[in-house]
Amino acid sequence: MLSALAGIYDLRLLDAHLPSDKTQDAVRLAGIDETRPDVDQGFQLLDAAVSTLYRIAGAIDKIW
Secondary structure (H helix, E strand, C coil), X not given: CCHHHHHHHHHHHHHCCCCCCCHHHHHHHHXXXXXXXXXXXXXXXXXXXXXXXXXXXXXXHHHC
C-alpha cells in the first residue's frame, strides 16, 4: 500500500544529493512511466501520492 509513497520519498532524498543509480528504482517504485512527457510524469507522481493517501484513509476508516 505504501510503495508509491516510499518511491516518492526516495526521489525526494535523491533530489537533495548527488545523482544516483537509485533514481530509476525510486521512479519505478512510485509508479512513474519515464517514457511519458515531464508534465505527465509530474501528474503520475501527484496521482500516486494522492491515491495512496486515499487508500490509507479508506483502510483507517474501516478500522474505526
